[in-house]
Amino acid sequence: MKKSLLFLAGVLAALALLCLPAFSADRFTITRVYDGDTVQAEAPGVVIYIMLVGIDAPEVGNQVNRQGQPYGKEAKDFLSSMILHRSVDVVGYGVAPYPHDNIIGVIYLEGKNINLEMVKHGLAEVQQANLPKGLDIQPYMEAEKMARARKDGMWSLGSRYMSPRAWRLKHMGDQAEVECK
Secondary structure, rough: OHHHHHHHHHHHHHHHHHHHHOOOEEEEEEEEEEEEOEEEEEEEEEEEEEEEEEEEEEOOOOOOOOOOOHHHHHHHHHHHHHOOOOEEEEEEEEEEEOOOOOOOEEEEEEEEEEHHHHHHHHEEEOOOOOOOOOOHHHHHHHHHHHHHEEEEEHHHHHHHHHHHHHHHHHHHOOOOOOOOO
């Protein structure tokens, strides 16, 4: 009975994260980093998957495309070094559609916007399409402009740089194209 109540409380906490305005945050521990813009997080009785809103990081290798995209591993490693096994606040902006059903959100560590940090270090570009209502994309745009000017991270590739979206289309077809609900 106690486990059932704990599970129900966790589910209700996750639902609250999805349904409340964008400026409410919930505390989770990051338990897995999949790539530079997707993580798994846990709170008592609940596991969620979060796509970092407003950014698109280079793709890491997988069973189909073993090599991955340049700076994909670096983006994943950098994100891991910042938040893996750490307690973070998550501000939800909705849910990605099936088959993903990930929460689309901003992760904050001790008040620092982690999504924005990825852009500042040249390890993610700004996602400009399908943005949820209420997300101020301007700070991301400014951070990308500065990272490009400094040639940080993936911007050091110059003309060899390919956006994660273009890379996915070339190597994976229409997979992983996600719109916000």
